[in-house]
Amino acid sequence: MNKHVFAGLLPLLLAGPLAARAQANSTQPWGTWFIGTVILPGTSDHKLGGYAEAQARLNGVFRQYFYHELKAGVSFDIDPNFSVLVGGGRYVTSDYQDLSAGPLNVERRLWQQLTLTQVTKRLKLEHRYRIEQRWLDFRNDSSAFRQRLRYRLNAFYPLNKPTIAAGTWFLSAYDEIFLNPKGPVFERNRVYGGLGYQPTAHLILQLGFVNQANYNLPAYKAGQFIPQINSAKNNLVLAVTYKLARRSAVPATEQLPSQRD
Template identity: 50%
Template sequence: MLVSVVALAALAPSVARAQTAPRPPDRQWGSWAIGTAVLPGGPKGWGGYFELQARSNALLREFFYNEIKGGVSYNVTDNFTVLLGIGRYSTADYRDLSEGYLALERRVWQQYTFTQPVGRIKLEHRFRVEQRWTRFRDDVVPVNQARYRGRQRYRLSAVLPLNNPTMQPGTAFLSVYNEVFLDPRGPYFERNRAYAGAGVQLNRGVTVQDAWLNQVDWLPARAQAGTGQFIARGRQYKNNLVLSVVYRIARAKAEDKPAPFTPFQAD
């Protein structure tokens, strides 16, 4: 519990700064649509997930970004899980999608997740180490090369069931998290995400959730192209409406009962 309180206290200033940061030129809200299929860990501990995600520059229109990713997980204990993931991330110009991607990233990551009950609330501490290879449409580097960057992420999540003491079919819940992104090459504090949502577990297999997500990006200091003028490090943020559906795949054998389900966001 002490660890959780300290972590929340450390992250709180980041969230506060996010609310006072200047808006980017585009003042519209964006939206994220997320569909996830989860195979919960069984008696032998092995599980996994697959996810499709699309993001738009405005509410449910001007889509410019998509993700295809998945991972294999192993439950070391009831409250500690490791995962190896891989994904493809594509960014385009929503005004002319026929031109193809502006940036295409392939990513591999290793993830370590700890869960912690505090009364009816369940906390999740998630640590992720990423290896990222990105190509840009106008790159002059050889086709068989890509720009590499590493990154580390930490996310603290909390889920509170409202009308039942634990998660079960028909349970409404609240969900919040804050996540920080750290880049070892700088700017070291790269990004912050703050999330607050509500949802319901419709049945044993399907959970739906709607949420607000605020993303803040810290931009590195740089020289302006053409003029050479120095631009100091800045930041920009955007609010997003997140719509997510999770389908929990049932195992074939009745004895392969997964651990109790908590609707933490897979990403």
């Protein structure tokens, strides 16, 4: 790897670990995320596309299952660097110490999304904007409705080819912020860094880590001021993506291997 390539990779290599360390007041033991996704990309001839995804999360490394989600969406490519999507999903959280007691909460979610991409000779950037509507049902028979805004900046850097296609190794890093209109306004920050490989035109494999930090609001309780604090957790991420192909599709433009979560 020559010095020019290394210089281009250095910001991606450092961004995830440094941001994760800076944002955490307290950390928890490492967890594990498994993500499986099937995508039907849009093309210049067929602008409609979509995806379906299943995800499971464990509180520890390969143990203590507590969470899963099932979701899908329909996308429309306005042009090769500009797409919109409408999606929905079901998210279930349980107590890993007592799974037989049933879910702690079940969430049903709908969202609208806009994605813009910027592609240079080597570095690829993706800006994703999302508005979410969330309906939550809790074990104690209470329910709630919440809304949330999300923005994610995702960077990709192919290692052995100028574009990400069959036979390409690549680095990926992103930072995503979650905003709650009712507070805490800055609800969550998610930082990811990983290594990916696309062995064929259809299959994408990624291994990485994500640091997810949740924030609370400053408050007064019993006459005492409680400052804003955050609780952060690192997770190992194993993601497998399969891209479907259309028989009549013309040669596709470069498609970034973004995680749909």
